[in-house]
């Protein structure tokens with residue numbers, strides 16, 4: 611059985627990073643999207659970064675950030691992966707010497723969203739999220755998981771409205787390489803709830 615990887619995104623507090631690490635999640639995401647309530651300054655992110663061990667991949671989430679800002683974050687924070695949620699093209703995403711994941715907004719018209727995947731030949735993986743194109747992620751919106759293709763030439767992450775109550779079904783339907791959650795493990799944007807974090811990990815691990 612393949613184990614589905616788990617990413618917790620939008621962490622803003624050291625106690626939440628410590629709990630995510632203790633739970634053994636595979637990836638932790640820091641948000642640098644300017645308009646997000648989970649947005650971190652580089653100073654705060656650097657403080658949190660020290661608590662992330664090498665076995666946990668640190669993902670830096672961008673949304674149309676200028677190239678010089680992405681470069682400064684890469685240089686100071688040393689993330690393992692960049693995750694792009696805006697209108698960034700393949701050349702931009704490749705430009706920082708790191709693997710990248712491209713987020714695809716599946717909330718409006720999933721079929722036309724899937725037709726765009728060829729625009730990012732350099733992406734290591736795709737991240738299918740539940741919001742509509744042009745809208746901000748981290749909004750807890752689900753999409754129709756059955757709209758995803760049975761096979762894809764790259765791994766993909768499933769995101770958007772996941773929580774402990776639906777993640778097992780999501781894994782069973784979509785068979786993603788990993789699941790990514792933010793609001794489903796929170797009490798308020800950026801404030802993670804440790805019981806919800808544990809319940810999510812238990813449910814995802816129980817599913818495979």
Ligand SMILES: O=C(O)c1ccccc1N[C@@H]1O[C@H](COP(=O)(O)O)[C@@H](O)[C@H]1O
Pocket residue numbers: 619620639641643646647648649671673695739740746747748749750751769770771772790791792793794
């Ligand atoms: O988390 C945010 O605030 C955010 C802002 C801008 C783009 C993406 C964002 N989050 C990503 O969206 C997924 C799904 O979130 P949710 O579980 O539906 O709340 C999240 O895992 C982040 O990768």
